[in-house]
Amino acid sequence: PLTPSENVLSMIHILSNRVTRAFxxxxxxxxxxxxxEWRVILMLHQHPGVTANEITHRWSMDKMAVNRxxxxxxxxxxxxxTRKRHDKRSYELNLTGRGQRMYEAIVPVANARxxxxxxxLEREELSEIAEKxxxxxxxxxxxxx
Numbered sequence: 649p650l651t652p653s654e655n656v657l658s659m660i661h662i663l664s665n666r667v668t669r670a671f672x673x674x675x676x677x678x679x680x681x682x683x684x685e686w687r688v689i690l691m692l693h694q695h696p697g698v699t700a701n702e703i704t705h706r707w708s709m710d711k712m713a714v715n716r717x718x719x720x721x722x723x724x725x726x727x728x729x730t731r732k733r734h735d736k737r738s739y740e741l742n743l744t745g746r747g748q749r750m751y752e753a754i755v756p757v758a759n760a761r762x763x764x765x766x767x768x769l770e771r772e773e774l775s776e777i778a779e780k781x782x783x784x785x786x787x788x789x790x791x792x793x
Contacts (some may be wrong), residue, residue: 660784667765674761677752683728684709684717686754687726689743692727693751710736 669728671683681689691703698706704714718741726747729739743751766774 668760670765671758673752675758677758678752680721681750682717682756684713685721685759688714688717688721688741689726689747689751692741692743692747696742699740701738702708703741721747 659674668683675686676682687707687709688703691698691706695702700711700714700718703709704711705716718727718729722729724746725744728742730742732738732740732780766793769777
């Protein structure tokens with residue numbers, strides 16, 4: 649069998665886990681927020697009114713993890729749920745004032761951690777990797793249908 653350093657997909661899995669750990673050790677203890685909850689807040693800041701299914705699809709997260717994060721954020725008063733007009737089975741999600749303040753407090757710390765991670769690469773290298781990762785994401789999307 650190939651070693652992780654010889655297998656690109658293994659390296660992607662390892663990198664994903666390490667990025668999660670880097671976030672967790674920096675952001676979770678400071679703000680008492682999980683990565684799943686941060687992804688929900690981030691998504692709602694960028695795309696107000698999205699549904700839980702859209703968040704699940706965008707981040708390729710487990711549906712239950714997204715639902716738990718939404719429930720906890722709603723209980724904390726950080727997000728609101730409103731039944732969609734044209735689809736009574738789903739809810740639009742939005743940040744509340746409290747959720748927006750959470751976003752504003754967390755984003756500088758999260759961005760600083762992101763910058764620490766990507767500082768290992770030059771700008772051109774980041775562009776090349778982004779292009780290749782987008783191709784892999786598109787391919788896995790096709791295969792997952």
